Amino acid sequence: MKTAIVHDWLVTDAGAEKVLAQMVKILPDADIFSLVDFLDDEDRERILGGREAGVTFIQHLPFAEKRFRNYLPLFPLAISSLDMSDYDLILSSSWAFAKGVKKREDATHLCYCHTPIRYAWDLFDEYTADLSQPKRAIVRSILRHIRSLDRENSKMVDRFIANSSTVADRILRHYGRESDVIHPPVDTDFFTLHEEKEDFYLTASRLVPYKKSLLIAEAFADMPDRRLVIAGGGEEYEKIASLGAPNITLTGHISAIELRNLMQRARAFVFASFEDFGIAPVEAMSTGTPVIAYGEGGILDSVTEGVSGIFFHRQSREDIADAIGRFERLSFDPARISRLATRFSTENFTKRLSEYIDNHV
Numbered sequence: 001m002k003t004a005i006v007h008d009w010l011v012t013d014a015g016a017e018k019v020l021a022q023m024v025k026i027l028p029d030a031d032i033f034s035l036v037d038f039l040d041d042e043d044r045e046r047i048l049g050g051r052e053a054g055v056t057f058i059q060h061l062p063f064a065e066k067r068f069r070n071y072l073p074l075f076p077l078a079i080s081s082l083d084m085s086d087y088d089l090i091l092s093s094s095w096a097f098a099k100g101v102k103k104r105e106d107a108t109h110l111c112y113c114h115t116p117i118r119y120a121w122d123l124f125d126e127y128t129a130d131l132s133q134p135k136r137a138i139v140r141s142i143l144r145h146i147r148s149l150d151r152e153n154s155k156m157v158d159r160f161i162a163n164s165s166t167v168a169d170r171i172l173r174h175y176g177r178e179s180d181v182i183h184p185p186v187d188t189d190f191f192t193l194h195e196e197k198e199d200f201y202l203t204a205s206r207l208v209p210y211k212k213s214l215l216i217a218e219a220f221a222d223m224p225d226r227r228l229v230i231a232g233g234g235e236e237y238e239k240i241a242s243l244g245a246p247n248i249t250l251t252g253h254i255s256a257i258e259l260r261n262l263m264q265r266a267r268a269f270v271f272a273s274f275e276d277f278g279i280a281p282v283e284a285m286s287t288g289t290p291v292i293a294y295g296e297g298g299i300l301d302s303v304t305e306g307v308s309g310i311f312f313h314r315q316s317r318e319d320i321a322d323a324i325g326r327f328e329r330l331s332f333d334p335a336r337i338s339r340l341a342t343r344f345s346t347e348n349f350t351k352r353l354s355e356y357i358d359n360h361v
Contacts, residue, residue: 001088001089001361002031002086002087002088002089002191003027003029003030003031003032003066003087003088003089003090003091003196004022004030004032004033004084004087004090004091005023005024005027005030005031005032005090005091005092006029006032006033006034006079006082006084006090006091006093006094006098006101007020007033007034007053007092007093007094007098008034008035008093008094008095008096008097009035009036009037009096010034010036010037010038010039010053011036011038011039011068012043013039013043013046013047014037015107015114015277016093016095016114017043017047018184018185018279019093019112019114019163019184019349020048020093020154021046021047021048022346022350022353023091023093023112023120023348023353024047024048024049024051024187025049025350026196026350026353026354026357027070027091027175028049029078029079030046030091030230031054031087031137031161032051032052032053032054032224033053033054033055033082033100033101034053034054034056034098034157035056035058035059035067035068035075035078035097036055036056036058036059036064036078037052037053037055038064038065038068038314039060039114045156045288046174047326053240055083056078056079056081056082057078057255058071058074058075058303059247059287059361063311066150066187067195072142072146073119073142073145073146075096075097076097076100076146076149078097078104078338079097079098079100080100080101081099082101082102082123082271084101084102084104084107085104086102087104087107088104088105088108088361089107089109089110089296089357089361090107090109090110090200091109091110091111091112091357092110092111092157092193093112093114093340094108094111094112095112095113095117095118095276096112096117097117097150098111099111099113099153099154099156099157100150100153100156101107101156101241101310102156103156108155108158108159108247108360108361109156109158110157110158110161110296110357110360110361111157111159111160111343112146112161112163112182112353113160113161113163113167113179113255114163114167115152115163115170115276116150116167116170116174116175117146117147117150117232118215119143120143120144120146120147120150121147121150121174122137122170124165124302128189128355132345134162134268135186139145142178150174150236151175154171154175154177157177159180159360160175160177160178160180161179161180161181161182161353161356162179162180162181162182163181163182163184163276163279163298164181164183164276164277164297164298164301165181165263165300165301165334166276166277166297166298166299166300166301167179167181167276167277167298172346177286179237180356181301181354182353182356183277183301183302183343183344183349184277184279184344184349185344185345185346185348185349185350186279186282186283186286186344186345186346187283187345187346188282188286188338188341188343188344188345188347189233189265189345190256190260190288191260191283191284191286191287191341192260192262192264192286192289193264193286193288193334193335193338194264194265194288194334195288196265197265197267197288197289198265198266198267198336199267200227200228200229200265200266200267201220201226201227201229201266201267201268201269201270201292201324202228202229202230202231202262202263202268202269202270202284202289203216203228203230203231203267203269203270203272204230204231204232204259204262204269204273204280205273205280206213206232206233206234207230207232207233207234207235207236207237208234208235208236209235209236209314210273210274211234211272211273212272212273212294212315213230213232213234213236213240213272214240215235215272215315215316215317215320216228216230216240216270216320217230217240217248218243218317219317219318219320219321219324220245220247220248220349221224221243221245221247221248221341222317222321223309223324224245224246224247224317225247226247227247227248227249228234228247228249228270229248229262229266230248230249230250230251230252231251231253231258231259231262232252232253232254233253235256236281237250237252259283260283261285261296263283263284263287263289264287264288264289266284266289267286267289268289268290268291268309268327269284269289269290269291269292269309270291270292270293270297270320271291271292271294272292272293272294272320273294274294274296274297274315275297275299276297276298277297277299277301277302278281278293278297278298278299279301279330281293281299281309282302282341282344283301283341284339285302285308285309285337285340286338286341286342287334287338288334288337288338289334289337290308290310290327290328290332290337291303291308291309291318292309292311292323292324293310293311293312294311294312294313294315295311295312297314298314299311302341303345304340306330307332307336307337307340308332308336308337308340308341309327309332309337310323310326310327310330310333311320311323332342
């Protein structure tokens with residue numbers, strides 16, 4: 001059986017690429033395709049085992065390596081131009097356009113959907129709110145067209161796999177399709193249990209607006225008796241630094257080993273964004289660290305209130321501060337939290353996805 005794996009684009013090693021890396025291990029003989037492939041050697045080895053992906057014409061357009069997203073209106077055409085006529089099985093890893101590949105009528109297309117295109121669906125208004133009036137009209141027109149294409153592309157898929165219950169709901173709402181949930185893999189063998197906790201809180205992410213790291217920092221700036229460590233870099237780094245809060249430490253970009261060390265020692269991991277799943281909180285849980293999280297989205301699949309963490313229900317400084325107070329009146333069992341995280345292990349992911357492929361091809 002000739003097999004292809006199709007991914008949206010290959011530019012960095014993020015959550016979707018961790019899923020892709022396991023797909024490549026499950027189907028080692030599969031050919032790999034993507035809109036573009038600009039991975040560095042280290043990421044290429046980690047994700048694709050050193051292989052290169054087949055790419056579309058977007059790869060060769062001017063300035064594509066740095067600005068390929070500027071060619072967004074061409075992505076549906078580009079992905080449909082990939083020749084899949086030789087393949088019996090197509091496994092797509094898609095949060096955008098990979099699901100739109102064309103296949104033979106007798107071939108099978110399984111789509112692991114990280115989410116329907118968020119900027120065309122659920123975040124449509126948020127993505128266009130700050131644009132000037134003329135630009136907003138143009139961008140909204142493009143996104144409406146992409147939304148229509150995305151719905152049509154969903155018909156190319158024989159079966160959908162969702163990465164969380166939240167994404168399964170979106171697939172049903174936007175595409176009118178049922179899906180099966182297989183949660184993304186978390187390296188629970190690397191993020192190991194450490195039962196002794198220290199008196200500081202941790203958040204870790206790219207410092208971009210939707211991650212709400214600035215909001216967490218502002219909440220802790222109002223609580224000078226509580227320490228917060230923020231791991232990661234990004235566009236909001238300087239805004240957070242400008243708060244001048246002596247109880248907040250910014251680490252910038254750090255290694256995986258340094259992140260694990262912080263997660264192991266933190267009193268709790270604070271998570272304020274709305275995510276499709278949320279791998280970082282499960283990594284923290286794997287080290288035995290409880291999670292204080294905004295109680296919407298994929299986090300509801302991983303965190304159990306009062307057992308592995310607690311929720312707050314508005315993205316506000318006041319609600320975060322209230323959650324910290326409630327958390328400190330409770331006790332948590334690090335070993336039990338770590339055991340709960342094993343549900344999301346890489347081993348469980350590969351076992352479930354392998355069985356799914358066997359059962360539906």
